[in-house]
Amino acid sequence: MPKTLIFAVDDHHADEIVQMVRQVFGESDDFCRKITHAAKRPAELIKAFRNSPELRIAVTVDMIATGTDIPPLECVFFLRDVKSWAYFEQMKGRGSRTVDPAEFQAVTPDAEVKERFVIVDAVGVTDSPRVDARPLNRVSERKIPLERLMAKTAGLAMTEDEVATLAGRLARLDRQLTPEEREEIEEIAGRPLKEIIGGLVRSVDPDQQERARRIGGEKQVRQEMLDALKPIASNRELRDRLMSMRRAHDIVIDEVSVDELKEARGITADELAMRRVTSWQQYLKDHQDEIAALNLAFSERRDPKEVYRRLKDLARKIERPPFQWTPARLYDAYVQLGKAAKHPRGAAGVIDLIGLLRFELGLDQEVRPYRALVEERYAAWRARQEQAGTVFTEDQMWWLDRIVDVIATEATIEPEHLKSVAFVERGGVDGFLREFGADRGAEILEELGRELSA
Template identity: 35%
Template sequence: MTPEIKARQQIDQKLNQAGWVVQDLNQIDLSAGVGVAVREYPTDTGPADYVLFINRTACGVIEAKKDNAGENLTVAESQTERYATANLKWRKGNIPLRFLFEATGQIIRFTDNADPAPRSRELSHFFRPEQLAAWLAQPDALRRRLVDSMPVLSERNLRDCQIGAVTGLEKSLAQNKPRALIHMATGAGKTFTAITAVYRLLKFGGAKRILFLVDTRNLGKQAHQEFMAYTPPDDGRKFTELYNVQRLASASIDPHAQVCISTIQRMYSILSGEPIDESAEDISLNEVQQTVKQEKLVRYNPTIPVEEFDFIIIDECHRSIYNLWKQVLDYFDAFLIGLTATPDKRTFGFFNENIVAEYSYEDSVADGVNVGYDVFEIVTEITQKGAELKAKEWVDHRDRQTRKKRWGETEEDNVYTGKELDRSVVNTSQIRRVIQAMKTAVETHIFAARKETPKTLIFAKTDSHADDIINIVREVYGQGNAFCKKVTYRAEEDADSILSSFRNDYNPRIAVTVDMIATGTDVKPLEVLLFMRDVRSKGYYEQMKGRGVRSLDADSLKRVSNSAEGAKTRFVLIDAVGVEKSCKTESRPLEKKPGIALKDLLQGVAMGSRDDDTVLSLANRLVRLNKQLDDKAKARIEKLSGGIPVGELGKALITALDPDAIVQTALAAAKANGITRSEDTLLPKEIEAARASRVAAACAPFDKPELRDEIESARRDREQVIDHINLDQVTFSGFSDQAEAQNKMVVQTFANFIRQHKDEIAALRFFYQQPYQRRALTFRMIEELHEHLSRPPLMLTTERLWSAYARLQGGQVKGATIRRQLTDLVSLLRFALGLDGEGAELKPFADEVDRRFQAWIFRHNAQRGTSFTPEQTEWLRLMKDHIASSCSISREDFDYAELADKGGLQRAWGLFGSELDTLMNEMNEELVA
C-alpha cells in the first residue's frame, strides 16, 4: 500500500466518522446524505481529490497528501485554491468553493473563504456536513461578524480594568488571533468580565455555543451562580433568562445550551472514553501532576464534534491546560480565552504571548478593587532548628492514616529538622506556640480593637496536620467545635456548607484547609491568613495569598465580624514557616492518589497495570517514602532492588513517562526499522509502543515479590513520633519590617568580612588589587570564598545574602525570586564594594555577563569592520554562557559537554584560528571584572 493510498483510506475513515458519504465519481449519488464527498472530481485544471457537496451543491474541496507531507501542508494551499476557483464539470455557475481543506492521514488544515483575510488553521477532525450547511445558511461567517457586528461596549457597571479586558479581547478576536490571555488580579472580577464577553459574543457575534472550563467542581458552581446573577446592561432580564446555561454533570450536552460549564477533567473523560473519578473534579490541578500520556487518548466523538464550541474560556488557565488536559483544547475548533491572576512562562507561551488585558495586584490595590496586606512573622526555635529526641524516651507513635496511637520507647536518637515537622515528627508544642503567638498578636496588636477573632484561614500541610491544628486552636482559644472547622475535600462534614458558613455566618471564625480554599474560592471577609505550610510553586502561593485580597464594604464585613469598624482595608499574612522568603519555582507536585494502598499499587504494577495514574502514583509514594525512611530501611530495599535506591525507583517511573523521551525512543525505534519519521508523523501505535517499553523497563524491579514485601514493610514501620518532650518557644513575633535589623546585620557582617579578609582570600584580592588582574579570577576562587562565608558562625550563603539585600534595597535588586548560582557571589561582591557606581542594581551574574557580552560583541564588530558570521556568533554565545557559570574560559573548557557536543576545541579553532586565544582573553577580562 503506497503512502498516498494509506492517507486516502484514513481521510475516508475520518469523513465517514463525521457523517459524510464518500463516493467514487462513477457511483455518484448526491441524494445519499446531507454531505457527499466525491473522489477525483473533474475540473478544468485536473481532477480534485475530493469535492464536497452539501444538499447537492458543491461547496468545498479537499486536497489530499501523503502523511510525510504534513510538515509542508501549507504549501498545498495554492493547489486547493486552484481547484476551488476552477470550473467543475456538470456544475452550473462558477462561484468559488467556500470551504478549503488540506489533509494527510494525520493532519487537517482548513480555510473558510468567507472569513475576512482568510487564514488556514489546523483541525483535529473534519466538520460534520450539518455544520457546513448551517454556516452556508448564515448571512455572514463568525469571523466576519467579529469584525463588523460588535457594537461599542456599554461601560455601565464595569470597572476600567474590565472595560479594557473586554475591548482588548474583542480586538484580538477581530484580528482572528486563535488564543488570548486575560491577566487580572484576584478579586478584580475575572468571571464577571468573562460573562460580559460571553453575552456579547452570543448576542452580537452570533456564537452557537461557548464552553466555560474550570478545574474543580466548586469553581464550576461559583461560575454558574455568577451567570445566574448577571444582568446585562441593555436588558433587564438575567443572563439565564436569555440564554440556556448547562453545568455539565454527565456525558451529554444539552443541544439547546448556549453556555456549557464543565471541569476539564469531565470533558477529557467524555472525549477519551476514560471513566471519570467523581472525586477528581474536587481537587485543583495545582495539587496534582497532570499525567503526560494516558492509556486512552482523546478521540473523535460524533456526539460532541470538533465544531461543538465557538469559544472556550479557561478559568484559572495557569493550572489546567498542560500535558494530559491540553488534548481537550486541541480537539475543538474554537477560540481559546484564558483567565488567570497568576500566569507563568508556560501560560504566556501557550497563549502565543497575546495578552489582551493585564491588571496586576498592585494596580488593583491602587484602584481600591483589592486590599493590601502586611506580613507578620512568627519564628519559633523548633521551626527554625528542629530538635532531638533521645533514645529510650517514652512517647506516642501515631499511624498517619488511621491516627491510631501506641505508647512506646524511641529506639534510637532522633534528630529532626523544622522541615520534618508534621510529617515524620509532630511537635504539639510547636503548633501550640504558633497558635498562641497568633492569638496574642491579633488580639493585642494586629486587630486590637476587635471583640471577636477576625475570620482566619490556616493553611496546613496535610489532612492529619489540619486535625492537629484544629484541636490546638480550640484548646488555645477555649472555644467549642463550631469556632474552628476543617474545610478540605476529605472533611467529615459537607465542605460546601462549612464554606458557606465560613463566608456568611458568625461561626466558624477560623477555618483550616489543605487544598480546597487554596485557589479560586471567594471568601471576602477573610482578614488573617496563617501559613503553617511552605509553598514552592510561585503561582500557587500567589493564588493562596489571593484568598485574603478581596475588598468588602463595611456593612458586609460587620455582618460576620460585629465589632469591625468600616470597610475591609487590609489583610494580614502571618508567616510561621518562612514562606515569604523561601525560593519559589513554577513546578508542580506529583499526582497524589491516596485512596489506593501502596501494596495495591505495587501488586498492580507487578500484575501488568501500566496506566499513568498507577505508575505516577507509585512513583510519588516511593519518592515520598524515600524522604521518610532511615538509612537501614533504605539499604534493605536497595539490596533487594539490585542496587537501585528507593528514590531512584520512583524517579525511574517518572522518567519513563517523559513525553519528549517517549518520542525520542519512538523515533529511534522507527529508524532502527528503516523508517524515517519526524515527531509530527509518528503514529499513535509507535508512540504507545515506545511508552510501553520504557514503562516496562522501569517497572521490572517490582516483579520481585521480596522487594514489594520489603517496601510495604518499610511503609508500615514509618510512623509519626509525637514529641511532647521538647517544648518550643517563640524567638520572634512581629511585622516583617522588624526583621530589617536582621537583614542589615547580614549585610554588615558580609561587608566586615570582605574588609577583614581582603588580603587572605584570592577572590577578594582580585577585586581589591589595582589595576584589576582580571584574568586571575577563577571558579575555584569563588568556591573558596563561598566555603568561608557559608561555614558557621557566619552562615552567609549566596541565597541568604541575596535575600537580605532584596528585602533591604528592593528595587535595586533584580532576580530575587530565582535560584542563585555560585557565580552570583561575583555580583554580590561588586555591589557590596560599590564597583559599579552609586545607584547601580544588584543583578544576577549571568545577566551582567549578558549585558557586557552585547556591548563587547557590538564594539568588536565595529572595530573589525565586518561582523562575526552566524556560526561564530553562536560559538561566542556558548563561550559567554560558560563564563556566566564558571567565571572564565580556557582551552581545557572545550571538553565540557555544551562545547564538546558542538565540535569542541577543534571546531572553535577552525572558526577563529589563532584569534581564538585573543578572543577568550578579551572575554575573560571584559565580561567578568
C-alpha cells in the first residue's frame, strides 16, 4: 500500500474514514491514523507518517494541507471539496515532494523509486468551481475608514467584504504594536488580537463557508461571521483602544491644509513644565472616580498588588494621545518647577506615579520618589525591631535590603520575587528560608509588604 493522505470534511468525518479503512484492509491501528488538531500528539504522528513503514494511511482535515513535507507520499485522496484555487494547489502539492530512492525504500520496502504521485478525486473537486484568492482589504480606506468599520461592527451590520477588510486592517495594526500594547489588548479582550483576527479570516474563507453551508446553509455562514465579530462588537473599550492605537501608529501627511502662523517665540522649559503639570492636574479632576479609588487605597494601605495594577492602567491611559505623558516626563516637569528633587535613578517609572498622586491628593507636602517613601518606612520599621530587641545578622540584612529594592520598584514582595536573579546567588527561596526560618520568613515578607508599600 503506498503512503496515502486522505482529506476529510471535518474531525468527525476523519474518524469515520479511519474506521472504514481499517475494516476494508483488515489492519491494526498502526496502519491508518487520524492526524488532526484534535488527535493526541499530532506532531509525533506526522513524524511517524513520514518515517514509519507501518503507518501507511493518514486522514486529515487541514493539518497537513499546507507546509508539511511527507516526501514518501504517493497518493493524495480527496473526500472533501475545496473552493479555493490556491488551497487546492497546496493540498495537491503534498504529493509532489521528491525523495532519495534509499530513503524511499526504507519507508516503503517493496518500492524502487518515486516517479509520480496519484490524485484520487472521489467527490468531484476537479469539476467544481473554485474562486481565485482575494485580498483581505477589499474596501479602500477612503471609502470606509477603520472608525466607520468599528461603528458598523458594534451594530453587527457588516458585509462579507467589510469583515475581510476589518481583518486585514487589524492584521496590519497588529504588526505595528509593541509587546506591551499586545498585552494590554489581550487583557481588555480576554484573548490575543491574533486570535480575534484569525476568527474573522476563517469566517470569510471560501472553504470554511462551504463547510458552514453544508451544516446550515447561508444562515450558518452568516452566523459564523457574526460570531467572529462579537469579541469586538460587544467590547466598547476594546474598539476605543484599537482606534487610539491605530492613531498613535499612523503617520498622517496633510497635502491640502495651509499652515497658519499664530505665534512665533520660544517656549521656555518652565512654561512647558507648567503646561504639562496644569494639564495633568486637570486630568485628575476629570477622572475623579478613578483617582478616588487610588486615594482610598493609599489612605487605607490596601493590597499593594492592586495598587500597582491600577497604576499600570493609569500609565497606559496617559501615554495615549492626546496626552502622551510618561511618568518620567511628568516627574521631570515637577522637578523643573522646583516641586520635586531629581530622581535618584535618573528617570521615574510607573511606581513613581504614587509620589505625584500623593502630592496632588494632599497626602504629602512635596513630590518624592517612591523609593524615598519606602526607605523612610523601612528605617522606621528597623527602629521598631531594634526597640523590640530584634537583631539581624549581616546576611539577614543583605536579604532585607534586597527585599526593599523590590518593593521600591514593584510596590510589593512575593515569594516568586525570591526566584529572580537578584536573589538566586544566595539560594533564592531556600536561601531566604535558611536565614530566617519558614515561619519567621513568611512573617517578614508579609510584614514588609504591608508596612513599606503605598
